[in-house]
Amino acid sequence: MTRRRWIAENWDETSATLTGAQAEHLARVLRAEVGMEAEVVAGGRLFQARVASVTHFGEASEVHFELASELRADPALPVTLVMAVYKFDRMEWALEKATELGVAAIAPVIARRTEKHLAQAAGKRVERWRRIAHEASQQARRADVPAIDDPVFLTDRVNMPSTASRIVLAEQERTTALRAAVEQAIAGSGAKRPAFEIAIGPEGGWAPAEETLFATSGWRAVSLGPRILRAETAAISALAIIASSLECRGEDSRVP
Ligand code: SAM
Numbered sequence: 623m624t625r626r627r628w629i630a631e632n633w634d635e636t637s638a639t640l641t642g643a644q645a646e647h648l649a650r651v652l653r654a655e656v657g658m659e660a661e662v663v664a665g666g667r668l669f670q671a672r673v674a675s676v677t678h679f680g681e682a683s684e685v686h687f688e689l690a691s692e693l694r695a696d697p698a699l700p701v702t703l704v705m706a707v708y709k710f711d712r713m714e715w716a717l718e719k720a721t722e723l724g725v726a727a728i729a730p731v732i733a734r735r736t737e738k739h740l741a742q743a744a745g746k747r748v749e750r751w752r753r754i755a756h757e758a759s760q761q762a763r764r765a766d767v768p769a770i771d772d773p774v775f776l777t778d779r780v781n782m783p784s785t786a787s788r789i790v791l792a793e794q795e796r797t798t799a800l801r802a803a804v805e806q807a808i809a810g811s812g813a814k815r816p817a818f819e820i821a822i823g824p825e826g827g828w829a830p831a832e833e834t835l836f837a838t839s840g841w842r843a844v845s846l847g848p849r850i851l852r853a854e855t856a857a858i859s860a861l862a863i864i865a866s867s868l869e870c871r872g873e874d875s876r877v878p
Pocket of ligand 1: 790793794822823828845848856
């Protein structure tokens with residue numbers, strides 16, 4: 623039976639504490655007892671752990687763990703998804719799936735064709751996106767939680783300095799496929815796992831001025847094929863292609 627994995631909010635070198643919904647579930651639903659074994663993520667590191675105490679404060683609970691041996695943790699995919707803000711329910715679905723696929727970070731951006739009311743509401747929605755990423759990380763048994771940045775305007779993101787390979791998914795692009803661009807970046811980087819920034823447009827796509835901005839700022843335009851994909855489908859297929867390029871190279875002992 624796969625041991626449940628918990629992502630601690632507070633920790634030090636020898637112990638970790640769960641609070642909030644996770645602690646509620648572990649204490650009241652799973653009826654955690656002192657001595658119970660579990661896997662705990664503390665500060666991006668994965669540990670074998672044992673419940674040291676379960677405390678109830680009225681409606682709230684706190685579960686305290688003793689950290690035992692450190693376990694090998696699978697690193698996140700070195701990918702930041704630069705996602706243009708679009709319909710929240712579908713964007714949040716994409717965020718959950720991207721977390722399951724191992725994304726390291728998500729940078730929401732306000733693009734020209736981001737609907738006005740969504741652009742205005744995005745800032746207030748970030749905490750909810752971070753909760754979704756936390757829960758999806760736990761469900762995917764990750765050893766970390768992807769960072770979700772505060773939303774910024776696309777131009778600010780594009781002008782931010784970066785050492786990553788910067789790639790824009792462009793539905794009009796017809797010559798360069800994402801996989802080819804990824805393989806070239808890997809070959810050219812000398813690093814086993816070079817970092818990537820992948821930009822995905824809103825429902826209305828990128829505006830011509832944004833395509834020019836990307837082109838003049840060193841971003842490489844790539845295609846995901848002849849069909850127009852919804853933004854969430856584009857996000858998932860891009861991550862799957864990068865994962866297959868980075869994680870299926872016989873370097874990761876877990877991949878046969
Ligand atoms: N409104 C646009 C159109 O009809 O041409 C479609 C935009 S699409 C729903 C949203 C984003 O997904 C695009 O801006 C692009 O980043 C990505 N995308 C969708 N299909 C793609 C493809 N075949 N190749 C590359 N990117 C794609």
